[in-house]
Amino acid sequence: MTIKTYQSHAVLEDLKNGKVYRARKNLRFDVAYQGLITLFGLHCEAPIFGYLSRHKSCTNGKISSGVLLTLQVPADQVWLTEYRVWADYMYCVTHYTLPQNRFQLISNEEFTQRQFDSMLINLKEQRSPSQYRMPQTIMEKIRPEWLVSYEDYSLPPVRRFLQKILHR
Numbered sequence: 001m002t003i004k005t006y007q008s009h010a011v012l013e014d015l016k017n018g019k020v021y022r023a024r025k026n027l028r029f030d031v032a033y034q035g036l037i038t039l040f041g042l043h044c045e046a047p048i049f050g051y052l053s054r055h056k057s058c059t060n061g062k063i064s065s066g067v068l069l070t071l072q073v074p075a076d077q078v079w080l081t082e083y084r085v086w087a088d089y090m091y092c093v094t095h096y097t098l099p100q101n102r103f104q105l106i107s108n109e110e111f112t113q114r115q116f117d118s119m120l121i122n123l124k125e126q127r128s129p130s131q132y133r134m135p136q137t138i139m140e141k142i143r144p145e146w147l148v149s150y151e152d153y154s155l156p157p158v159r160r161f162l163q164k165i166l167h168r
Contacts (some may be wrong), residue, residue: 001052001072001129001137002053002071002073003052003070005048005069006050006068006069007066007069007142008066009066009067009152009154011067014144015069015142016144016147017144020142020144021141022045022141023044023046024045024046025046026046029090031094031102032090032093032094033046035089035102039120040124042079042138042140043140048138048139048140049136050071051083051136052080052135053070066154067150067152068153069147069150070147070149070150071146073146078137078138080135080137080138081122081132081136082132082134083133083136084134085123092111092116095108
């Protein structure tokens with residue numbers, strides 16, 4: 001699967017130096033990330049997110065000052081979710097669950113437990129990429145041999161264009 005993901009320059013350097021990248025805990029989103037790790041049975045501290053190449057993405061890099069990595073990842077190393085469902089899940093878990101139980105909602109006016117349970121089923125069900133409107137990818141790690149190319153979004157657009165031409 002061809003996956004695009006925005007990462008830091010440090011991640012790119014690690015990959016260029018032959019190191020496997022694994023995301024570290026993110027305190028702000030740890031509750032939601034741990035819920036995803038449990039839901040998918042992942043073996044990592046924090047998931048790595050991306051999107052499928054040639055599919056509608058949720059970002060175009062304008063919000064990123066990092067590096068856009070293009071990866072060729074074996075399908076068995078990728079979990080897919082619908083971006084909208086993933087975003088709703090992240091919101092629910094960070095606002096309406098307790099850290100000790102990421103699958104039970106606290107009573108609120110925005111989401112019911114039934115809606116949340118439906119989200120969990122939708123997230124866990126793996127479908128073919130064509131069955132997602134806007135597929136969000138989840139990975140445990142990035143291996144250096146998966147790196148196909150990169151584009152540095154911290155550079156001005158003209159420099160990015162020249163970098164692209166010179167690295168072909």
